[in-house]
Amino acid sequence: MSFTGxxxxxxxxxxxxxxxxIGIPAETIQKGKDFKFTTEVVQNGDDFTWSQIYPGHTMTNKFTVGKESEMETMSGKKFKATVQREGGRIVVDFGKYKHSSEIVGGKLVEVSEAGGVSFTRTSKKIA
Structure with a gap:
């Protein structure tokens, strides 16, 4: 299934x-808690352009499934990671946590796991 949208x-x-x-400061957590941002994904086979659009800032990562890619966190930290495919999900190990994304019922469902805690973000398709 395509993630494009x-x-x-x-x-x-x-x-x-x-x-x-994962060690995010309380002040930063409070600021980000209620952000309503959009995620824009363009998928061409195993090649992805994944953008998160925040008020006043857009973060874009480009990667190919199965190949190491340089990525950037919201805070601007750069790192290398390899995105893998597991069934209909794409997964990546960010070091501090593991992250997966999949399309469920037309919605983008992202799950991050660290230290026995799971964070789930569900986003509805708007375009």
């Missing part, structure tokens, strides 16, 4: 607990 955050579960687990 534009998605708007609909709900988040365990955001604060997860962010605390």
């Amino acid at each position: 534009k998605y708007e955050v609909e709900s988040q579960e365990n955001y604060e607990s997860f962010m605390q687990t």
Whole structure:
């Protein structure tokens, strides 16, 4: 299934607990808690351009499934990671946590896991 589309955050579960687990400062957690941002994905086979569009800032990562790619976090930290495909999901190990994305019922469902805490973000397709 193709990930291509534009998605708007609909709900988040365990955001604060997860962010605390990976060491994000409380002030940053509070600022980001209620952000309503969009995710825009362009998929061409195994090649992806994945953008998160925040008020006043867009973060874009380009990667190919199965190949190491340089990526950037929201805070501007650059790192190398290899995105893998597991069934209909794409997964990546960010070091501090593991992240997966899949399309479920036309919605983008992202799950991040660290230290026994799971954070789920569900976004509805808007374009």
